[in-house]
Amino acid sequence: GIQGIQGIQTCLRVAGAAAARPECFLSVQDGLAADFRAMTKTLYDLNKGSNIVRGGPLKELVIENFDEEQIWQQLELQNNAVLDFFKESIARDAKDEDLCLLSDQEEDGSDAETSSDKELEDNIMEAEAEQKNVYTKDKDKTKAKEKQSKLRENIIQKYSDEDSDVDFDIEALEQQAKTAKETTWKKTGRKSVVDDKFFKLSEMEAFLEHAEKENEEEEDDINYFEDIISDDEEEDSEQAKAKPIKSSRDMTYKDFFDPVDDDDDLVANDVEDDEEEEADSAIEEQNEESMSEFEDMNEMVEHMRSKEASKKVTFSLPDDSETEDVTEMQLEKGMDPGEIKSSFEKRQEKMSKRIKSLEEALLEEKPWQLKGEVTGQKRPENSLLEETVLFDHAVRMAPVITEETTFQLEDIIKQRILDEAWDDVVPKEKPKEEAFEYKKRITLDHEKSKLSLAEIYEQEYMKLHQQKTEEEENPEHKEIQEMMDSLFQKLDALCNFHFTPKPPVPEVKIVSNLPAISMEEVAPVAVSDAALLAPEEIKEKNKAGDVKTDAEKTPTDKKREQRRKKLRKRMRRREKEKRQKLLEKMKPEQGIKLSKKAAAAKLKRLAKEGKASLLKDEGKDKALKSSQAFFSQLQDQVKMQIKDASKLKKKQKTEKAFSVQKLKL
Amino acid sequence: AAGTPPPASGAAPASRPAVSRPLQVGKGELRRIAVPANRYTPLKENWMKIFTPIVEHLQLQIRFNLKTRNVEIKTCQETKDLSALTKAADFVKAFILGFQVEDALALIRLDDLFLESFEVTDVKPLKGDHLSRAIGRIAGKGGKTKFTIENVTRTRIVLADTKVHILGSFQNIKMARTAICNLILGNPPSKVYGNIRAVASRAAERF
Numbered sequence: 001g002i003q004g005i006q007g008i009q010t011c012l013r014v015a016g017a018a019a020a021r022p023e024c025f026l027s028v029q030d031g032l033a034a035d036f037r038a039m040t041k042t043l044y045d046l047n048k049g050s051n052i053v054r055g056g057p058l059k060e061l062v063i064e065n066f067d068e069e070q071i072w073q074q075l076e077l078q079n080n081a082v083l084d085f086f087k088e089s090i091a092r093d094a095k096d097e098d099l100c101l102l103s104d105q106e107e108d109g110s111d112a113e114t115s116s117d118k119e120l121e122d123n124i125m126e127a128e129a130e131q132k133n134v135y136t137k138d139k140d141k142t143k144a145k146e147k148q149s150k151l152r153e154n155i156i157q158k159y160s161d162e163d164s165d166v167d168f169d170i171e172a173l174e175q176q177a178k179t180a181k182e183t184t185w186k187k188t189g190r191k192s193v194v195d196d197k198f199f200k201l202s203e204m205e206a207f208l209e210h211a212e213k214e215n216e217e218e219e220d221d222i223n224y225f226e227d228i229i230s231d232d233e234e235e236d237s238e239q240a241k242a243k244p245i246k247s248s249r250d251m252t253y254k255d256f257f258d259p260v261d262d263d264d265d266l267v268a269n270d271v272e273d274d275e276e277e278e279a280d281s282a283i284e285e286q287n288e289e290s291m292s293e294f295e296d297m298n299e300m301v302e303h304m305r306s307k308e309a310s311k312k313v314t315f316s317l318p319d320d321s322e323t324e325d326v327t328e329m330q331l332e333k334g335m336d337p338g339e340i341k342s343s344f345e346k347r348q349e350k351m352s353k354r355i356k357s358l359e360e361a362l363l364e365e366k367p368w369q370l371k372g373e374v375t376g377q378k379r380p381e382n383s384l385l386e387e388t389v390l391f392d393h394a395v396r397m398a399p400v401i402t403e404e405t406t407f408q409l410e411d412i413i414k415q416r417i418l419d420e421a422w423d424d425v426v427p428k429e430k431p432k433e434e435a436f437e438y439k440k441r442i443t444l445d446h447e448k449s450k451l452s453l454a455e456i457y458e459q460e461y462m463k464l465h466q467q468k469t470e471e472e473e474n475p476e477h478k479e480i481q482e483m484m485d486s487l488f489q490k491l492d493a494l495c496n497f498h499f500t501p502k503p504p505v506p507e508v509k510i511v512s513n514l515p516a517i518s519m520e521e522v523a524p525v526a527v528s529d530a531a532l533l534a535p536e537e538i539k540e541k542n543k544a545g546d547v548k549t550d551a552e553k554t555p556t557d558k559k560r561e562q563r564r565k566k567l568r569k570r571m572r573r574r575e576k577e578k579r580q581k582l583l584e585k586m587k588p589e590q591g592i593k594l595s596k597k598a599a600a601a602k603l604k605r606l607a608k609e610g611k612a613s614l615l616k617d618e619g620k621d622k623a624l625k626s627s628q629a630f631f632s633q634l635q636d637q638v639k640m641q642i643k644d645a646s647k648l649k650k651k652q653k654t655e656k657a658f659s660v661q662k663l664k665l
Numbered sequence: 666a667a668g669t670p671p672p673a674s675g676a677a678p679a680s681r682p683a684v685s686r687p688l689q690v691g692k693g694e695l696r697r698i699a700v701p702a703n704r705y706t707p708l709k710e711n712w713m714k715i716f717t718p719i720v721e722h723l724q725l726q727i728r729f730n731l732k733t734r735n736v737e738i739k740t741c742q743e744t745k746d747l748s749a750l751t752k753a754a755d756f757v758k759a760f761i762l763g764f765q766v767e768d769a770l771a772l773i774r775l776d777d778l779f780l781e782s783f784e785v786t787d788v789k790p791l792k793g794d795h796l797s798r799a800i801g802r803i804a805g806k807g808g809k810t811k812f813t814i815e816n817v818t819r820t821r822i823v824l825a826d827t828k829v830h831i832l833g834s835f836q837n838i839k840m841a842r843t844a845i846c847n848l849i850l851g852n853p854p855s856k857v858y859g860n861i862r863a864v865a866s867r868a869a870e871r872f
Contacts, residue, residue: 448812
């Protein structure tokens with residue numbers, strides 16, 4: 001009992017002394033460390049003395065020749081054992097409505113007051129540890145606040161461990177800072193012009209007052225229920241007030257600073273602070289003393305306000321300039337809902353709403369589209385059909401034919417037609433190389449070469465070097481010759497009056513009429529037999545076909561030939577007569593000459609027909625050459641006369657006979 | 666240690682003026698070429714044609730060592746060209762292998778002629794009758810095939826039992842070697858003619 005109180009008092013004294021000179025902590029203080037260790041031991045033993053809570057297995061804290069780490073582990077053992085008990089008790093007390101001492105506005109009845117002092121006294125570390133584990137900005141706020149309140153009541157036993165010194169101090173500070181803030185909020189609850197996310201004027205005022213008070217009260221008895229903010233944490237408090245500080249090692253940007261979005265944060269903070277305010281009304285009773293001091297501070301602070309304003313840190317955000325106005329307005333918005341809002345206000349409202357909705361969307365579970373690999377089971381049925389999916393095509397897609405494409409094509413076609421740039425296929429000509437020419441290129445000589453190798457190479461060398469000169473001469477000569485020829489031809493044309501052009505040089509093609517067989521024997525491959533005369537050219541072919549002898553001719557052949565002969569003769573005769581008549585008409589003298597012949601011919605014709613008879617001139621006109629011939633001729637003539645006469649008589653007789661008969665009648 | 670004393674400051678070391686001497690071949694370098702028995706008589710017959718160009722044009726000394734049956738070629742003071750000895754040795758060697766003197770003479774006159782030898786069995790392992798047939802294919806009837814290859818590729822070929830020696834420029838040796846190898850491997854001569862003709866025409870076009 002008394003021993004315990006004494007022990008605690010000594011501890012407080014030591015701790016207070018140490019805290020009063022924070023600069024000492026910058027260097028290693030062995031004496032201070034030993035003091036703190038002793039303190040720890042006394043407290044631990046006191047705990048063990050009271051049998052309210054079943055703690056760890058160790059009866060007392062052993063610190064002689066022990067490391068910090070070992071001492072810590074001993075403490076942990078104790079803490080873990082008691083943790084569960086405390087959880088249960090708190091839960092139990094929380095449910096119990098009779099025990100509610102805080103105002104109805106609270107979200108839940110905190111039982112900070114009901115838990116006994118002893119319990120709280122015993123296990124500060126557990127509370128801290130719990131707070132460490134449990135405290136977050138959003139969750140378990142109220143629980144944390146309960147712990148805070150517990151801690152406040154039992155104030156300080158600072159652990160000696162140098163490693164955990166910082167931790168502990170910060171944790172203590174954190175709770176104290178929170179309480180300080182809460183108290184200030186509770187009391188002042190007002191926003192000033194200079195407020196921003198780092199700095200809250202009222203907080204500062206509160207802190208300053210507290211510090212003043214602390215300086216005054218250090219000699220007196222320690223007020224258990226008073227906040228004590230150690231000097232070296234003054235700077236941190238301002239910044240760290242708004243944030244939960246876990247441990248120096250785990251601190252991140254967001255522990256120091258609010259999120260970038262100014263307005264909402266301020267709003268949120270304000271809201272938070274309001275909540276805190278409500279939740280901790282219980283503390284109000286205990287801290288009434290300190291409140292007055294804070295109020296005094298406020299006036300002081302107001303003097304500093306102008307300075308503060310200039311030092312204030314601003315982010316270059318669009319709405320930055322109007323943060324204070326906004327906050328004020330937002331504060332007032334709750335107060336005057338019926339008022340007409342300005343356009344800016346409306347905009348801001350919308351923005352904040354939108355931001356809220358976005359935040360909610362972000363916090364929600366993401367849609368299946370954003371979840372990475374999604375199988376068919378993980379998404380709704382046929383959901384992929386509504387999605388436009390992008391993927392690489394391995395095959396080139398067929399072009400989509402639209403009106404535009406057709407127009408484009410037509411334009412191209414029209415332009416091509418105008419340019420006459422047809423895509424006609426140029427017929428490829430295969431370079432035809434005759435086998436002969438190919439063989440001519442390299443003739444295979446199957447005999448032993450007459451030239452020796454040296455001579456061959458010699459010849460080649462000479463050829464190489466001479467070839468160049470030869471080629472240079474000949475083409476030039478040829479060209480010159482051609483040009484001269486054309487020139488002279490033109491000059492001749494101009495000079496000569498009777499210009500006779502040169503006869504075109506006939507192309508002489510030698511056609512030898514040799515029998516084909518002789519040509520084929522010796523001819524090289526290149527010579528063709530187109531140059532020879534055909535047999536028909538030598539002798540014309542008979543229309544009938546083969547030539548036949550009289551014996552071979554058939555009757556039809558003979559008749560055919562006869563007809564042709566007759567026809568030819570007829571034609572000839574008619575032509576002759578025509579010519580004769582024509583001649584008589586035109587030239588009568590010539591007609592007379594020819595009339596003798598014609599008369600003779602006529603006579604002959606008549607004699608044949610029997611119309612004219614020719615007096616035979618039986619040789620009288622013949623010139624008598626020899627006498628014998630004359631006499632014989634005379635004899636013959638006489639004989640002939642006698643024969644004739646006798647023939648006449650016979651004829652007369654016969655004729656007379658016939659008349660007698662007639663007469664007898 | 667005794668050494669020439671350093672010259673006086675600034676003065677160049679005293680020395681005799683350099684004598685300009687023509688680049689001389691080391692005196693008395695010797696090359697020996699062995700002569701097999703079957704080439705003994707041809708060597709005797711063509712001796713005049715062999716030693717004249719060597720002695721007159723290359724300025725070397727040549728002799729036939731009867732005891733060792735070697736043709737020995739030596740440089741002397743009159744020798745001007747360093748490569749003359751190599752050329753002469755190659756020339757005699759070519760003759761000994763079986764080439765004609767006029768053909769071997771090309772080795773002296775032209776720089777870029779080479780001599781290549783290989784065996785028929787190097788190309789394909791043949792034995793007995795197959796080997797004989799291969800040699801017959803290379804030679805052809807009356808040496809026709811061999812002469813054809815020689816003419817088209819501008820080389821000289823000597824076929825000594827199973828050994829083949831080719832004399833000519835590098836590209837031509839390659840062509841002839843390919844042709845002969847094809848014949849050894851069994852291609853008919855007509856095919857080989859076609860191939861070498863194509864190759865030779867391409868080579869001729871290029872140059």
